[in-house]
Amino acid sequence: MKRHNRRYKDSVFADLFGEDRNAKKNFLALYDALYAAKYQSTSILKNIRLKQTMYMSFANDVSYLVDNKIIVLAEHQSTVNPNMPLRCLEYVTRLYEHIQNPRDRYSRTLKKIPIPAFYVFYNGVEKLPAKQMLKLSDSFIMQSETVNLELVVKLININYDKDSEILKSCEPLGQYSLFVDAVRRHIAVDKEHGFENAIKECIKNDILREYLQRKSREVINMLIAEYDYATDIAVQREEAGRIAFVNGIEQGKSLGLAEGSHQKALETARLMKQANCEITFIEKMTGLTAKEIARL
Numbered sequence: 150m151k152r153h154n155r156r157y158k159d160s161v162f163a164d165l166f167g168e169d170r171n172a173k174k175n176f177l178a179l180y181d182a183l184y185a186a187k188y189q190s191t192s193i194l195k196n197i198r199l200k201q202t203m204y205m206s207f208a209n210d211v212s213y214l215v216d217n218k219i220i221v222l223a224e225h226q227s228t229v230n231p232n233m234p235l236r237c238l239e240y241v242t243r244l245y246e247h248i249q250n251p252r253d254r255y256s257r258t259l260k261k262i263p264i265p266a267f268y269v270f271y272n273g274v275e276k277l278p279a280k281q282m283l284k285l286s287d288s289f290i291m292q293s294e295t296v297n298l299e300l301v302v303k304l305i306n307i308n309y310d311k312d313s314e315i316l317k318s319c320e321p322l323g324q325y326s327l328f329v330d331a332v333r334r335h336i337a338v339d340k341e342h343g344f345e346n347a348i349k350e351c352i353k354n355d356i357l358r359e360y361l362q363r364k365s366r367e368v369i370n371m372l373i374a375e376y377d378y379a380t381d382i383a384v385q386r387e388e389a390g391r392i393a394f395v396n397g398i399e400q401g402k403s404l405g406l407a408e409g410s411h412q413k414a415l416e417t418a419r420l421m422k423q424a425n426c427e428i429t430f431i432e433k434m435t436g437l438t439a440k441e442i443a444r445l
Contacts, residue, residue, distance in 0.1 A: 160210065161371050162225035162270070165325060165360065167198050167211040175321040176213055180221065182319035183268070199243055209240045220244055220265045226304075227273040227375070234285035234300045237267045241300075267302040270322070272329050275427065279311050280304065324357045331356070332372060344369045419445045 159168060166176045173191035181188055195214040211223040222240055224233065245262060253260040271277055285300040286292075307313060309326045316323040331350050336343030348365050352358050361368060414435040421431045422445055431442050 159371055160225055160375050161328070161368055162325065163198075163210040164364075164367075164371060165321065165357075166223065167196065169360065169364070171360070172196075173213075176211065176223075178321050179223070179319050180213075180215060182315050182322070183221075197244055197247060199240060199247075212240070212244060214248060214263060218263055220248075220263045221268070222265065223268045223270060226269050226271045229271075229273065229275055229277065231283060232288065233269050233302045233304075234267075234283050235288060237302055238285060238300050241265045241267075267300065269302055269304040270307045271304055272307050272326065274333075277304070277306050279306050279313055281306075321357075327351070327356045328361075336376070344372050415441070415445065418442050 164172070166172055166179060169175070173194050173196070177188055177191050177194060180186060180194075193216040195217075196212075197214050197220070198212045199209045209222060210225050211221075213221050215221055220241065222237055222244075224237070226233070230236075249260070249262065269283070281304040283302040283304055285298065286296045305313060305315060307316060307322060307326045309316065309323075309330050316326050328347070328351050331347040332344065335347040335350070339346060348361050348368060350356075352361050414437050418431050418435045418437050418441070421434065422442065428439055428442055431437070432439060435442075
């Protein structure tokens with residue numbers, strides 16, 4: 150894989166729907182598809198994306214204030230992250246700080262705020278259903294009948310083979326899904342020229358043609374950054390899995406269990422699940438079946 154300028158921090162998704170000169174047009178198509186709306190003018194959109202600065206350690210992918218009524222946060226994920234509700238809570242808190250007058254919170258009259266909506270568009274290789282709801286309350290240490298704070302993130306699987314309805318109703322998102330599939334296919338057989346070949350194929354087949362013709366070099370740099378990040382995450386998870394495996398052995402010994410026993414394997418698998426290791430990796434490391442791991 151060729152190395153290019155590494156200064157690019159955005160993903161292709163964040164650029165396509167948040168930063169490119171046609172981003173507002175693309176996002177309006179996405180919004181209309183999500184809400185069955187028929188807005189024609191991008192004048193209703195205000196880009197309020199959080200950008201990483203020396204004073205703020207995190208940034209979100211895409212966020213718009215729509216018609217001064219709705220805040221839509223859209224995140225792209227190629228790996229499963231069950232903590233997205235917590236991240237979105239951090240994002241929307243910062244966004245309210247940006248768009249509201251600081252004095253409003255001390256006013257004696259009720260100040261209205263835009264409704265927040267949270268979406269994750271997933272296109273990783275791990276199998277997920279077409280749609281899924283992620284709830285902040287699922288992460289609470291103690292479960293209660295009364296939930297005093299809730300945040301729900303709607304996860305939508307945009308892999309083209311899921312045949313999601315939104316890929317048909319939102320052309321930019323549908324073409325983005327086909328582009329990701331092309332990148333995945335080409336990089337699997339040619340790591341050196343995979344990105345370039347995927348871009349050529351998409352231009353030839355009229356997939357994001359104008360965007361890719363105009364920004365091919367930037368897109369390659371963004372893809373390199375994305376794939377390097379994905380590799381870093383995979384390495385971290387594997388390392389966490391190995392640590393959990395060692396800890397499982399030590400715990401097995403402390404319980405007086407023979408090394409290699411079934412009970413030790415179960416304990417190890419439990420620790421590896423807590424470390425968010427993939428099921429196939431846990432199977433390989435412990436010798437347990439997927440069904441045994443799922444019951445933990």
